[in-house]
Amino acid sequence: MNNFLLSIIIPVFNEEQNIEPLLKRLIPILKNYQYEIIFVDDGSKDKTPEMVKKQVNKNNRIKLISFYRNFGHQMALVAGYGAAHGDCVITIDADLQDPPEIIPQMIDKWQAGAKIIYAKRNERQGDNFFKKTTATIFYQLINFLSDTPIPQEVGDFRLLDKQVVEFLNNLHERPSFLRGLVSWGGYPTEFVFFKREKRLTGQTHYGFFKMLNFALEGITSFSVKPLRIATYFGFMSGIFGFLGIIYELIRKAISPQSFVIGWAGLFTAIMFLGGIQLITIGIIGEYIGKIYQEVQKRPKYIIKEKINI
């Protein structure tokens, strides 16, 4: 039953103190399986790569890919998927916010036929009110805007069948929002529930602006509805303007000698329209930016070294 290879991908960015505690909890769970653990060092500035190498010397199933600089969490996962040989592949954070104890449940569901098993947070004790609320708003917004359903309360802790990994590896686009791409394929999906703990040590790498950028990335990667909404706004203000002209013509016809009033109304109308125009240009710019990046076809990351791979 257990003659398959399980790949575990762990993106790490400045996690020197978490490597050892993570492996202490992870390896006992994996001992019933054939496994490989791929650390992807996303340009850490601390001793993370050294800490991983120390573990590689003890256990040759541990592997390492290092980047020259920080290419971001998503690109680290992409590099991991590219190197993984497993029949199923699990991605997990290094800070022990994702409990490795639920891995056997994920594997059971995979063996029962699911191709994607998401770990879903039923409690987010480790995250503050702000992070929880912004995450909820974001997932509601993206699901409203996008045609691809993106599951809520699901991060990058998941199991993928080899087939889904191959699909990701063969994409030609820049995979900047993996959780959307994964669900885009429509593969049979299952969930496993867990409680999200606090980060073991260190700080989150996702501050407010990084989260906002990630949200924009997610929305613009999976939907062109913002462009359509902009068009509708344009139509609406056009119709308002037209009605205004007709009203003015009728009023002039009825009482020709009126005086100029209503500069406040004019001022708000200009501000409102100006705002909508700027937002619309911004939205168009977002998509042009994406097109620009795609046509540049730059490599997704640059590898500095590979160990055991």
Ligand code: UDP
């Ligand atoms: N990470 C990464 N590159 C980055 C930021 C984060 O590889 O640029 C890794 C990080 O080491 C961790 C995982 O991605 O293993 C999740 O990051 P973090 O815990 O900061 O995010 P949060 O859990 O707060 O959303």
Ligand code: MG
């Ligand atoms: Mg974390």
